[in-house]
Amino acid sequence: QVQLQESGPGLVKPSETLSLTCTVSGGSISSYYWSWIRQPPGKGLEWIGYIYYSGSTNYNPSLKSRVTISVDTSKNQFSLKLSSVTAADTAVYYCARHAIVLMVDYGMDVWGQGTTVTVSS
């Protein structure tokens, strides 16, 4: 049973960089895509981007200039960095496994519990 766990600071100052890590347990990070999704308080879900285990990435155009997603296969982890944060980046951040196999999209089938990040001085 694959499980995901987000970790990182719960409070980030404006203009600084938000950094989160997602640890994959119970399975290998290989052969899957891995996404970050966020949800501002009381609002809907927003896809941030994904990384394939090989390192290729795709980002939401609205965040692309500030986002970097990386992977460390040796640790079975992938990470999110979001630069120049503002209060608008305050949200619950989720990591998820994106089951895209042989170019067929089966949806985001495993999710972490989410971690709350507040941007405030």
Add this chain to the structure above:
Amino acid sequence: QSVLTQPPSVSGAPGQRVTISCTGSSSNIGAGYDVHWYQQLPGTAPKLLIYGNSNRPSGVPDRFSGSKSGTSASLAITGLQAEDEADYYCQSYDSSLSGYYVFGTGTKVTVL
């Protein structure tokens, strides 16, 4: 900002059937990209409910069904139960710009 539009809320009595629409455009649903649905119970992470327009992952009750036609998709819940009270989101792929994944605006289902 979302390119997939859902009604903010739907409601029904226990045992009734409710449907949630997800309206897109020619660059996402209308382009043939699959639609997935997620259920988010209060205070929890989303859970995959329907994948590939109409398929249920193992463990999802057959009360939940999905369909797609043209530039829209729908989620139906038959035999509504109190435990179905949650937020529901559709999700697809949009080929505009460089291509990216999008979620619907979300629908709150209330069991009366």
